[in-house]
Amino acid sequence: MKTTAGAVDALHPRPRRLNPPGLSESWRRRLPLLPALLVMILLTQVPFVMSIYYSLTDWHVVPPGPRAWVGLHNYGTLFSDSFFRSAVWVSVRLTVIPVIFSLLLGTAFAVLLDRKFFGRGLIRTLLITPFLLMPVVVGLIWKNQMFNDLYGVINWVIGKLGGTPLDFVSRYPTWAIAVTLIWQWTPCRMLTMLAGLQGQPQDVLEAAKVDGASAWGTFRQLTVPHLRPYGELGILLGTIYLIQVYDLVAVMTGGGPGSTNVPYFVFQRSIGGGWEFGQASAYSIVVVIASIIIATLSLRLLSGLLKGEEVA
């Protein structure tokens, strides 16, 4: 009897039973997610809280010493550290330059790929290839096969043209890394912009053509405004990725003035030879705060974008 009643209940659930008072609709939906959230919190927030604690201590592994409480001392020295300040400046340049150039180049390639021509599929695949390579491989290719002044392609061309070879990586480390990043990230921007272009309503473009608008005028007044949200998205995602570039710096220069950015600096202060875990934790906390600021701005902009889409 009981089982029958249960089966009937299961077949015809009464809404009242599953909706206990006090638990809102949204919480009922969230409830099954809580275990996953708990694991997530354990995996991410516990180390974060420990990092905050470490950042308030003087803890160096080599030479081994007791972990001493020093309060905010690590943060105080951070801002008077000229090496950290120059790392911040390198980080800014290594983010802004590639983001802007890869967006411009990506848009240009997307516009070219948006029209039909023979072999378009092949060209598109070739253009995407840089994005599919591992960053370490990209760094080694550019350092040894492109920039090297004895064996590099660029210097071979310069030599053929009668110029003097130049060791790009050692002379202009920031630009050498930036150029490599542009090469690597242009395909990603290209794909975003291509998606944007292909989502452009054809009837509007045709109407413009009928009205006798020039190609450039159509591009400037119709295509560019249409592509704007895609470009903004590209800039935001690019910034979030590029601010944490570490591999190219490690492979191409191994740090130094003009190429040590903040992630590489944190590495050097911790397991990269500094072994100052307390200090390094303080640096990484500062990076987290900076990232939160950027992420907040990004998400604000992003939500604005989404709203704009809804209105449109």
Add this chain to the structure above:
Amino acid sequence: MRRRFGSGMAAAVLVVAGLIAAGCGGGGSNSNSKSINVAIVDNPQMKDIAQLTPSLFTKQTGIKVNYTVLDEGTLRQVTTRDVAAGGRQFDVVMIGPYEAPQFGKDGTLVDLTQMAKSDSAYKYGDIIPAVRNALSTDGKLYAAPFYGESSFLMYRKDVLQKAGVTMPLHPTWDQVAAIARKVNSSKMAGICLRGKPGWGDLGASLTTVLNTFGATWWSAGANGSVGQAQVNTPAFRNALQFYVNLIHDAGEKDAANSSFNECLTQYTDGKVAMWYDATVAASNLEASNSPVKGKNGYAFAPVEKTKSSGWLWSWALAIPKTSGKQNQAWKYISFATGPQYLKEAGSRISGGWAAIPPGTRNSTYKIPQYAKAAAAFAKPTLEAIAAAPITDPGTTPRPGLPGVQYVGIPQFQDVGNQCTQQFSAVIAGRGSIDSALKNCQSIASQVKG
């Protein structure tokens, strides 16, 4: 709409924050009792032994060896984390004379002396004393040498002869610089010197020059403690200026990116006439497939104010105290660094007899096949190792433990890395010596005795 987005954003931000801050990971342990984990550096000699281990060691003992092969910089990070910070990942780690006495003093390595002396097949007394002492402290051996090296000057006899100059057996840096400038041409640079940042790269070559020019990184306080940073002294400046000028006038191309491997390539390609680097390079220059085989002369490390200036290094195997398989680990070390392996490797490795690990045992130099294959460089190598001034490298007392191309204090790794980045930028033509020295002085001053 706005609110919901806000809570989602907060969660996303927290997750991002956690991911960025999550730093240290734990080590793993191996449950298989008949296997050990070994971390080694990616030099040709180590790759040879990794290949020969299954047939020469595992077959006889039943102990499986899991190798982790890393480049020098990464190996240092891994071993320091594993040994000094108690990572418990490895049963045997490869370290050198910089680390062995420091870790040994800190009590994080197993004292090998007793095991080495009681193991009759190992022949403790056969190890070259200079190398053994460099890996010991207070008479206790903390790492067993796999290969040993000093530094010397390699030069193309044919090129110098054409230019009408001769290289003395014990040259001074002034003589070397004059010859380098004389033979330097647009096709072939005068000399290859390390310019790549890193305390083991540019730091090693430059420190031997600093030593013999009468400079030092730090003065020594009482009991060998670290005194004042000496980077802003005239002697340091002279030595650095000499090194940078020599590279600018007659150095290799792209010097700021060059270390051992880059110089080796340029030398064997005929792009440089001389090269100051590790003695172990000679086995590559005299290898049967080398384009410069038989064309090379070898001179002692150039000096200025000291009698000798060559460095002393050895890649050596040590057991972290955290390893639970110390007996098996010693069995492996005894095999890898014992005299038997040297004899067995010669006929089995691709490079032939000349490529067996040099500079660890006197008996190596009595193997007839090796004496023949290494005739050009065996004697200069042995003499350079014996002459390395490890306890008194410069003109003033040094702080910390003995060392030539480094200062035997834990902080040198960090200071050396950061300062050589500054100096490498000067070599590349970016920035002035003044600002590099000023920055380096402030870095070195942070070390307190």
